[in-house]
Amino acid sequence: MNQQIPQVSSTLSFQDKLESTLVRWGIGRMDHTVEPGIYAVGNPNQDSPVLISANYKLSFDALRKELKNINAYIVVIDTKGINVWCAAGKGTFGTEEIVNRLKKVGLDQIVSHKTIIVPQLGAPGVAAHEVQQQTGFRVVYGPVRASDIPAFLKAGLKVSKEMRQVRFAFIDRLHLVPLELTISIKYLLLLIMTFLFVTAFSPTGLNWNPAINLLLAYLAGTVLGPLLLPWLPGRSFSVKGIFTAFIAISIAAHFNIIGVTKREMSAWLLIIPAISSFLLMNFTGSSTYTSLSGVQKEMKIAVPLQSTALVLGSILWIITKFI
């Protein structure tokens, strides 16, 4: 029977790694699916552990590369090509799909035990007790990070406290920076073009300084903010974004591009924090610890202030160019 189960390697190929790098830069990010079904790693038998995964290629790869010298089955469920955590939030990584997929692959014919290992980050979509009622398989929640799986298996499916905790370390945030940089770039370019257009028609002529100021504001929200996150004052991300804006403003002031008149400087003192604060607020979606209620509360105050500051600042800046 095992001959019918496709084998996958626990070693990632050059192409796997290349795809993963491209995805980090937002290239073809949503276009990486794995065919749902059961896969064999090593030479599993009827006693081997069964691990459930999403059909997003990066999730699947992250799991299989940790299974060196381990014999196991991976059951890939159909999450529409979305990673475990996001799919669990939507419910596509969920009870129903697990129940159906276990029946479809005939897991009870393949293994003799009654345990499946579900990634802990899938728990928002899965009711363990309902899976057991409907399939007879007991759900054991595995560690948050796939790298802890060998230790978890060795310990007899025991998860330490450490393995349960979601972290958001510097390196995790660094991994997110490329995507933060690319995801809103079109809005930045549009804004820069508008500002350059205005200077081109102003009496002083085309001037690149506004473009640099806008770029600094953008970097303050998409690079500095994510990297410095825990050290920035305040709990809400929009407040943290004001502090990174101060760094951007200091740099602009140091290079004398923040404007010559007090009025122009005031305009940038409104525009730069508005942009940086808004962009860092959007980083809540990439962070691992913000709640819906919290973000809603933060936005109720922040969004009106950010939009007012941006509009007022822009009007003020246009006025300085023509008066």
Add this chain to the structure above:
Amino acid sequence: MDNNQVYLKNVATLKLDVTKCIGCNRCIEVCPHEVLVMEDKKAKIVTLDACMECGACAKNCPTKAITVKSGVGCAAGIINGILRGTEPTCDCSDPGSCC
């Protein structure tokens, strides 16, 4: 440092009806931020401000002792929801804007 990444104070909607708790430990297993602990065979909320409202504990509670208004803690998702007139969503029908 990683442990004190807490968000806004007193906003999380997580609630526990301790009288319904049967001490099965599932909520503690699934919580990514150690919000709950087991004390005298009953679950207890200890760090409410660390709750990110993912809903894993409520979903896995066999007696429905836990309630939480779960959803995406994501500003772009909330804006998305307002624009579409739906609940906050990081719906992926628009490729490239997904969580």
